[in-house]
Amino acid sequence: MPESSVLSVNLDTAFLNALQLSEQASLEPMQLIAVAERLGTVRRHTDVVRLYQSWLAHCRSTADYIVQFNLGVTLSQLEQLPAAEQAYRSAIQSKPDFVQAWFNLGAVIERQGRADNALIIWQSMLDHPLVGPELNRELYLMVLNSMGRLMEETRQLNSAEAKLLASLQADPEQPKVIQHWVHLRQKQCEWPVFTELEQLSLGEMLKATSPLAMLSATDDPGLQLATAQRFVSERVNQRVAELAPRSGYQHERLRIGFLSSDFCLHAVSLLTVELFELLDRQAFEVYGFCWSREDGSALRARVKSAMDYFIPIGALDDAEAAQLIRQQEIDVLVDLQGLTSGARPNILAFRPAPVQVTYLGFPGPTGLPCVDYVIADExxxxxxxxxxxxxxxxxxxxxQCSDRQRPVAALPSRAECGLPEDRFVFCCFNNNYKFNEEQFDCWMRILQQVPGSVFWLLADNQWSQANLCARAESLGVARERLIFAPRVAPELYLARYTVADLFLDAYPFNGGTTANDALWMGLPVLTRSGRTFASRMAGSLLTALDLPELITRSLSEYEQRAVELAKDKQQLGGLRQRLKHGRENSLLFDMPSFVRSFEAGLSRAYARLNKA
Structure with missing residues (x-):
């Protein structure tokens, strides 16, 4: 058979001829790759694998390692990950310094759930070295950035920060890397978070900061909006055709869709599950569009059972997911994600519903032109x-909605929580990335003015804990006065609130679910309100409870009020009694009334379609 037969315009003919030549050990590597690329272009990946495997079984060449590598790539595309791993290993065996094969080997190992092994592979590339600042520089950055990402995902925060720092030192013009590096520093309470690097100014860091990180970084509402709009302009494809009719539909019952990756044991579901359950099925149909992890929790099961239709979209790309939502003719799509981790704003960009609303997940402006409303209060x-x-x-x-059915464990004693029996216990169980120097230093001044008091915090991670203790000691507060509570199941966490005396809220990123939980359990929350959504959340809850005495508007007022309450048991006891009454009688925890107002709000928004 002439070798030119593999150049046939007919791809089927070219493929069959190439197979035959490979079995005869007569197919040259370049001809093999040419046919394989044509097959790959039309997504005939199974045929590509068959062709490569046939060639490797019958032919020999100094290019074996390239064919093995290409086979690994194709097998990865087919999700045949163990076979892909073996192909990459064979490529490396043929050519030990094949840098791209080493990198891909780490990636395919990670995809099989072996994160530690992937990190070992990539670290070996740095140690030998196969990559470096002046050696295969592009792959050097890929290795560092992949290691940083995976280390962050596996909670190796300090090591992740170091890898991303090395990447930025090699190439400071990497906005996405800056974004993760900044948030890693926030998570570890590495202050100041914005530290100028060579060739990277503070302004450039601020420009690359994510919308979520900016909620903690500033109380300037204009800067938060600008950050969100920049994120949207860079990450969201706004040049797509709208799917839903602007005039809406004429359904007998309004179809409400909820969009989230947090339909699992997550703060969003902890707050919203009773809302889903109580929506009036005479007037509404309820859909859940989900790309959440299957965590097997009772909460996830409860969320799923509360939906009329629960539709997984994790396996779909954004365009496919948007088309699926459009096919359901959703009237109002409520996005519970915003710009938080795992968000898929490009689904919303297709406008799969005529009315689109953001709620709860992201406490700030989304900057998304395709989002019509944000659910709020005055x-x-x-x-x-x-x-x-x-x-x-x-x-x-x-x-804010609530869940009156949230389970609570048996109430612990102070001793069981590692707390002193006879001391005043301040607490703050917010995630540590919400903390900043100004707020923490204020907390330490409060401790100094309330002798013997202790501060009970979430043991978020070992690096933030060490940094907070070091900061306390530098301010003259013994580290023993900071007591860290490990993460526990929600019912155990809720029970803890009953042994604290006063919750000290963070600023400018207030507690959302944590503040609601503390108030539900009868613990007064002292907050500071600013101008941003994130800095007014706890104030909104306290307003609904008619407890304005717990809302302050400056750092000095916050500090003074905390000390005053700690020293006045009668006043604090009175607030506890009013809070107890509010649990049964306030707007905040009256879920039937909240649900009716939620239904009315969405109905008003939808009715405006025909008035526009």
């Missing part, structure tokens, strides 16, 4: 702050 977004939102506020009497 305390959360006063008239003066409306210009700093890309969305129109959809006002309810109170913005």
């Amino acid at each position: 305390y959360l977004i006063p008239d003066s702050e409306k210009p700093f939102y890309s969305e129109r506020p959809l006002y309810l009497p109170v913005f």
